[in-house]
Amino acid sequence: MGLEFRSQLDDAWYDARIVMDGYDRLRVKFIGFPDDHDEVFDANNLTSFKDIAEFRRRFRPVSVQVQDNECPQVAKGTLVCVAHAICPDDRRFYDAVVYKVLHEEHRFVKGEEECPCSFVLFWRHGPKAGCLTVQALENICRVQPRRNKMNPLLTSFLETAREKIEITLSKICATPHEAAYDEKAYRPSVSQRLKQDTSTSRRPSSLISSLKEMNGNPSQRAGHGSEIEGVPHMIIIDNLERGLSPLKIVEFIYKKVSISCEAFVSP
Ligand SMILES: [Zn+2]
Known part of the structure; x- marks a missing residue:
């Protein structure tokens, strides 16, 4: 099945195909347009998981023209992709939601069914974004x-971008860990050490149980050791499940307790 891509230039959907352009660049080619309309994307420019998710959402299977006898499928609330005439011979496609259907009796001309119904649409993006207009089925x-299974080239490109982010994150994650344990850089006072000793005496046995404890105790969410000014707050977790990457830990913690953090995994 073909691909549809939402252009970064005009935000409209186009039939497209993709090719790799070197190791970490993806070239989107617009079907029916010359090569100078290609849009090229560099994995290095996707610098967060949000960027990756947004880029992925720019692709989807090609939308299918609704036939006259399929009119009942276009019901209130249906997401549709609709042609908008920029000028007489330039139609571009944007998404809209069906707000209301004004049904009329279908005609048959030379055995062909014709739908004269009118569709009131709420445009989600494009020049008519936020507006209601009336459209014909055509x-x-x-x-x-x-689908879960994406184009393999797109999967590969997004995986490259993800790996680059993970490498950057692991470098960032490593820095505060080393700083906190460098005795020359950080010598806690006796009272600070006592506070740390108390808190580390209840080390959770796994990441999951640690997070459950944090969830159940709001005062702990602020972090033990948070009284120590200038030192990053840190939780040490033993017995991690195999294969847990720093990235997965960061994502899991954010999902469960809405805290942005850094994670470092050591053997
Ligand atoms: Zn109809």
Whole structure:
């Protein structure tokens, strides 16, 4: 099944295909357009997981023109991709949601069914974003659900971007860990050491149990040792499950307790 790509230039959806352009660049080629319309993306420019997710959302299976006899499928609340005429011979496609359908009896001309119904649409993006307009069925395409299995080139490109972010994160994560344990850089006072000793005496046995404890005790969420000014707050967790990467830990903690943190895994 073909790909549809939402251009960064005009935010419209186009039929497209993708090719790799070197190791970490992806070239999007627009079907029916010359090469100078290509859009090229560098994995190094996707610097966060949000960037990756947003870039991935720019691709989906090609939307399908709704046939006249399929009119009942375009019901209130349906997400559709709709042609918008920028000028007489330039139609661009943007997403809209069906707000209301004004049904009329279908005609048959030379055995062909014709849908004269009108569709009131709420545009989600594009020049008419936020507006309601009335459209005929001939301008409406059905948006196809995204599949879990993506185009292998896109999967590979996003994986490259993800690996680059993980490498950057692991470098960042390593820095405060080393700083906190460098005795020359950090010599806690006796009272600080006592506070640390108390808190580290209850080391959780796994990441999961540690997070459950944090969830159940709001005062701990602020962090033990948070009284020590200028030193990053740190939790040490033993017995990690195999294969846990710093990235997975960071994502898990953020999901569970909405705390942005850094993680470092040591053998
Ligand atoms: Zn109809």
